[in-house]
Amino acid sequence: xxxxxxxxxxxxxxxxxxxxxxxxxxxxxxxxxxxxxxxxxxxxxxxxxxxxxxxxxxxxxxxxxxxxxxxxxxxxxxxxxxxxxxxxxxxxxxxxxxxxxxxxxxxxxxxxxxxxxxxxxxxxxxxxxxxxxxxxxxxxxxxxxxxxxxxxxxxxxxxxxxxxxxxxxxxxxxxxxxxxxxxxxxxxxxxxxxxxxxxxxxxxxxxxxxxxxxxxxxxxxxxxxxxxxxxxxxxxxxxxxxxxxxxxxxxxxxxxxxxxxxxxxxxxxxxxxxxxxxxxxxxxxxxxxxxxxxxxxxxxxxxxxxxxxxxxxxxxxxxxxxxxxxxxxxxxxxxxxx
Amino acid sequence: xxxxxxxxxxxxxxxxxxxxxxxxxxxxxxxxxxxxxxxxxxxxxxxxxxxxxxxxxxxxxxxxxxxxxxxxxxxxxxxxxxxxxxxxxxxxxxxxxxxxxxxxxxxxxxxxxxxxxxxxxxxxxxxxxxxxxxxxxxxxxxxxxxxxxxxxxxxxxxxxxx
Numbered sequence: 001x002x003x004x005x006x007x008x009x010x011x012x013x014x015x016x017x018x019x020x021x022x023x024x025x026x027x028x029x030x031x032x033x034x035x036x037x038x039x040x041x042x043x044x045x046x047x048x049x050x051x052x053x054x055x056x057x058x059x060x061x062x063x064x065x066x067x068x069x070x071x072x073x074x075x076x077x078x079x080x081x082x083x084x085x086x087x088x089x090x091x092x093x094x095x096x097x098x099x100x101x102x103x104x105x106x107x108x109x110x111x112x113x114x115x116x117x118x119x120x121x122x123x124x125x126x127x128x129x130x131x132x133x134x135x136x137x138x139x140x141x142x143x144x145x146x147x148x149x150x151x152x153x154x155x156x157x158x159x160x161x162x163x164x165x166x167x168x169x170x171x172x173x174x175x176x177x178x179x180x181x182x183x184x185x186x187x188x189x190x191x192x193x194x195x196x197x198x199x200x201x202x203x204x205x206x207x208x209x210x211x212x213x214x215x216x217x218x219x220x221x222x223x224x225x226x227x228x229x230x231x232x233x234x235x236x237x238x239x240x241x242x243x244x245x246x247x248x249x250x251x252x253x254x255x256x257x258x259x260x261x262x263x264x265x266x267x268x269x270x271x272x273x274x275x276x277x278x279x280x281x282x283x284x285x286x287x288x289x290x291x292x293x294x295x296x297x298x299x300x301x302x303x304x305x306x307x308x309x310x311x312x313x314x315x316x317x318x319x320x321x322x323x324x325x326x327x328x329x330x331x332x333x334x335x336x337x338x
Numbered sequence: 339x340x341x342x343x344x345x346x347x348x349x350x351x352x353x354x355x356x357x358x359x360x361x362x363x364x365x366x367x368x369x370x371x372x373x374x375x376x377x378x379x380x381x382x383x384x385x386x387x388x389x390x391x392x393x394x395x396x397x398x399x400x401x402x403x404x405x406x407x408x409x410x411x412x413x414x415x416x417x418x419x420x421x422x423x424x425x426x427x428x429x430x431x432x433x434x435x436x437x438x439x440x441x442x443x444x445x446x447x448x449x450x451x452x453x454x455x456x457x458x459x460x461x462x463x464x465x466x467x468x469x470x471x472x473x474x475x476x477x478x479x480x481x482x483x484x485x486x487x488x489x490x491x492x493x494x495x496x497x498x499x500x
Contacts, residue, residue: 006392006393006394007419007420007423010394010415010416010419011416011419011420013397014397014400014413014415014416014419016412017411017415018410018412018416018458018462021410021411021412022462031405034405038402038405041354041357041406042406045358045361045362045363048362117363119408120364120369120407122370122468122471123468124464128408162408170463170466191468192469254366
């Protein structure tokens with residue numbers, strides 16, 4: 001077979017594979033399986049960074065360690081004090097929300113991870129983290145660092161995952177201004193500077209330089225109220241239909257290595273929204289079903305009564321398993337100690 | 339003819355090292371200068387052993403690259419297959435070239451590879467059109483080529499790859 005025919009055949013094959021990969025999802029399984037092969041390459045490529053970290057850890061003077069330890073202790077003390085306040089506030093908040101029958105806030109569990117690689121493709125901002133399907137990473141999970149929201153998982157491999165950063169130009173983050181609750185979508189910028197642009201914000205909106213943008217939780221991807229960015233410039237240009245607002249992400253996109261994956265509680269994950277985290281007492285905001293209806297339901301379906309020892313908590317709108325899951329204590333997570 | 343395939347592991351190893359170098363983290367400012375190691379190793383082997391490393395091997399190498407990068411499957415495969423095709427049709431002339439001339443050809447080939455993958459990524463909405471600074475990667479590849487050529491030739495001769 002001549003060279004031209006062969007190259008033509010491979011071009012056709014490539015186009016077919018690309019088409020299949022972009023339109024259908026059965027190649028995802030192939031990709032996932034072959035992820036076992038690519039993991040060692042990334043592991044090896046990350047070795048220099050790990051060695052340098054290790055050297056930093058090992059060759060450090062005793063005095064420095066003591067000093068750092070002291071500083072960390074102090075920080076921990078402050079953090080714990082704030083946490084105590086926060087716990088009180090959270091409970092109060094939830095009680096108030098329960099009174100209003102509104103959806104409660106989100107806390108969720110956290111899985112520590114490390115960034116092991118950065119995508120080299122121009123025009124994209126993606127990072128690779130050292131957690132994958134074997135650690136229970138799910139598509140769409142939010143990634144945070146100590147300062148704010150970083151991005152979301154876009155591809156899960158066996159031992160690693162690709163995360164699209166919020167500064168990627170194809171990524172939009174639903175945010176709101178912390179000061180007044182003004183909502184917007186923060187899109188990654190197209191330029192070289194990793195920053196965010198607020199899209200379609202009317203000129204009259206009340207957004208100022210220095211405003212803190214937090215996630216609004218409206219896309220049902222990111223949890224609510226995590227800090228995202230700080231507004232750095234607001235330009236009102238009469239020639240343009242919308243205000244030009246830029247913001248600097250708070251997460252240390254290009255300097256941090258240690259990040260956190262946020263696991264929404266199972267309840268939220270299956271309902272797809274931020275309703276009722278596990279520790280909320282859901283017995284208080286049950287829908288008001290007339291007692292006659294409940295009795296009717298019970299007599300209509302006796303097998304449910306057998307399943308459930310408390311007949312008054314059965315209602316067709318709120319199926320039993322999720323409620324029991326709510327009341328039951330959470331199983332301890334094994335991943336948190338790292 | 340019984341020794342026709344010898345030293346396959348050298349070829350595989352060289353590709354493996356190229357993949358490693360391709361994913362090793364670079365500082366942000368040097369991102370655009372990242373040489374295209376896989377394309378260069380491929381060009382060398384196609385040039386030196388056209389009967390063993392051809393379009394099919396290039397396609398496979400590109401597929402592995404796609405898996406590594408997490409890009410659309412077949413994207414790098416297509417670009418590398420075309421690079422291999424051009425190299426195959428030029429390989430006899432390439433061998434006669436001085437290292438400077440070879441560097442020029444590598445500049446063009448790697449530039450083509452970068453351009454093709456960039457276009458395909460834009461078409462597949464995996465990236466957005468940005469400036470053309472990423473073509474500097476072709477320049478750094480051409481700059482590294484003479485050393486890489488000598489190194490790979492030594493390896494090929496030392497291990498008797500045929």
